[in-house]
């Protein structure tokens with residue numbers, strides 16, 4: 386009886402010890418993952434906006450040249466960056482206002498789909514106004530966006546044959 390008791394006791398001690406080891410190993414893994422996450426690269430709001438700015442400019446020259454495929458692509462890129470702002474900058478209160486630009490983007494999308502240059506020009510002005518409206522709303526009114534007057538991406542061809 387005494388032996389059985391001692392055996393049970395030592396088995397449970399070994400089991401407990403193993404549990405502790407498992408726990409320590411798991412904790413080590415969680416800690417190292419937490420450290421990796423803390424060091425993970427996260428794009429900044431301004432960085433993402435600079436990307437929106439580039440696609441906004443490219444969209445203009447694509448539309449001007451009636452390169453509708455490229456224009457459609459640029460709209461897609463703008464939407465992708467805006468989604469990334471919501472994803473990576475969710476803690477910034479300004480991110481809640483991102484969707485105010487959706488109707489303006491949709492109008493440009495319709496113009497591009499219908500290959501309508503006149504409507505493209507009009508909707509692009511509204512899109513640019515929407516950018517600035519959000520900048521005002523979020524107290525970044527000094528970031529003024531305008532229709533580009535010069536194609537600054539000299540390494541990209543916006544014309545189609």
Ligand code: HEC
Nearest residue numbers: 430431434437438441479482483486516519523525528530
């Ligand atoms: C949430 C509403 C919102 C919308 C919509 C928006 N922006 Fe912004 N934008 C911001 C905020 C906030 C900042 C400042 C980011 C920061 O803290 O660095 C900014 C900054 C910028 C900057 C300055 C980046 C720099 O570092 O110089 C540019 C350029 C810009 N936005 C372009 C645009 C364009 C183009 C559009 C429209 C296609 C647009 N934004 C739409 C909120 C918005």
